[in-house]
Amino acid sequence: MLxxxxxxxxxxxxxxxxxxxxxxxxxFIWNAKCGEEKYYSVFARKYYSIGTYAPVDQKAAQFKSKELSPWLYNCxxxxxxxxxxxxxxxxQKFMKGECGKPKVKSKSDRGSVHLTKEVFKFVKCDDGVTRLFIGTKTNNIGFLSFKAHSKFTEPKSIYIKKERGLYSVSFCYDDGFDEKTLPSDEEHLSYLKSATKEF
Structure with a gap:
């Protein structure tokens, strides 16, 4: 169970x-994708034939430029x-009606970064303490100190978030528990009714 x-x-x-x-x-990449989609949509509406839509993809290499965005090479x-x-x-969720259209993120004290397994690693050290290494071999911040208030298994990805100067690490993990063994809603309701009658 997740x-x-x-x-x-x-x-x-x-x-x-x-x-x-x-x-x-x-x-920057998120906002650039929003701007790119808006530009292509307007272009398609004006110049494409009816029924032809602007391309939507997950490419980001076009935003890296030594002259215009050199900071991206440090990430x-x-x-x-x-x-x-x-x-x-x-x-894609927006197209299915599951959420709103992606919007440009404004400047604020909030931020987040999504790290997949290539960019982080939980390491159990000799002293028994589990530490979190962030980054790649050539581009990293070393071990990030965090406070674990419960046990967990290593996830496939994590989010590091910042809000009002406070930082956190959040993720989902599988605890190995089979959800099929949990009672259904009907079984749970039946149990509650029978327990209520006893009182």
Whole structure:
């Protein structure tokens, strides 16, 4: 069964600076995808034949430029890819009517970065403490301090979030419990009714 967990993170000042830069790069890609989709949609509406729509994809390489966006080269490519994929998945949900259309993210004190398994690793050290390594071999912030208030298994991806100067690590993990063994809604309601009658 999938469970969600949120852990308090305590990055150093140097780590905060790098994480803020990574979050800025992720937001830049998201906003760039929003702008790209808007441009192509307007172009298609004006110049394409009826029934032809603008392309929607999860590519992000076109936004990397040594002249226009050199800061993106200081960010792990996986983070740039993940931001574009998240935008694309959100747009697909919008097309199915499951959510609103992806919007440009405004500047604020909030930020997040989505890390897949290539960019993080939980390491159990000799002292028995589990530590979280963030980044790749060539581009990393080292071990990020966090407070674990419960046990968990290693997830496939994590989010590092910042809000009002506070940092957290959140993710979903499988606890190994089979949901099929849980009682159905009818069984649960029947149990509640029988327990109520006893009182």
């Amino acid at each position: 469970l969600g967990i949120k852990l308090k993170a305590n990055p150093t000042n140097e780590q905060k600076q790098v994480l803020s830069q990574w979050m800025g790069c992720a937001k 792990p490519s996986q983070i740039i890819r993940n931001s574009a994929v998240n935008w694309y998945q959100t747009y």
